[in-house]
Amino acid sequence: MSGASETSTRLCEHEGCELPGKFRAPKAPDVLDEYKWFCKDHVREYNLKWNFFQGQTEAELNAQATKDKVWERETKDFRDPEARAWARLGIEDPHQVLGNNATRNPGKQGVGTRRLPPTERRAIEILDARDNWSKADVRKSYKALIKVLHPDMNGGDRSQEDQLQEVVWAWDQIKESRNFK
Known part of the structure; x- marks a missing residue:
């Protein structure tokens, strides 16, 4: 045309x-x-x-x-009424009500990705380690904690003896575990 x-x-x-x-x-x-x-x-x-x-x-x-x-058409707010209600309370995202746990995947335990028995999961937390670390890496963390907590290393102070026992127990759990190479 x-x-x-x-x-x-x-x-x-x-x-x-x-x-x-x-x-x-x-x-x-x-x-x-x-x-x-x-x-x-x-x-x-x-x-x-x-x-x-x-x-x-x-x-x-x-x-x-x-x-x-x-x-050339005017746009309108498409947020649903519930979102506008949250906005009146000063909350942009309804998940903020739940705090830091709002976006955490409930299917994953802790910060790790491996499925571990509860005793090993607790041991990892005590040793400030990660479940994807090797046994050698966890051992380095264990040794660093021992140096801080042991009475021979901190001038004979026995106030942290309970925590030291927990660290030793945690290392025993990981040391015998088949989940760590």
Whole structure:
């Protein structure tokens, strides 16, 4: 389709042109339903010079581009009423009510990924280790804790003896475990 109006009886509105004006072009950006009529060559020339945004500021141009994204329809807030109710309480995400546990996967125990018996899981926590560590890595953590807690290493202070016993128990659990290589 060429855009030509085959039934047009007008002459081209370009100065000095005697050809039939079968192609229409808007007169101005603010008057889009009134047209000038041109021949094929002159409508091309007119369209090359046409600038819809001529005379507008950059802010007006950006506002028009924003409106064009949604076909000049006003958008509305699609959040459900429950989300708006949470927002009134100052909570953007309903999961915030649950605190840090809101996004924690209940299928995974602790921070690890391995399925361990409860005694080994407790031992890992006591030793400040991770379940994906090797036995050698857990042993390094065990040795570091022993150096801090043992009375011979901290000037004879026996106040941490209970914690020391827990650390020794935890290492015994891991040492005998088949879950750590």
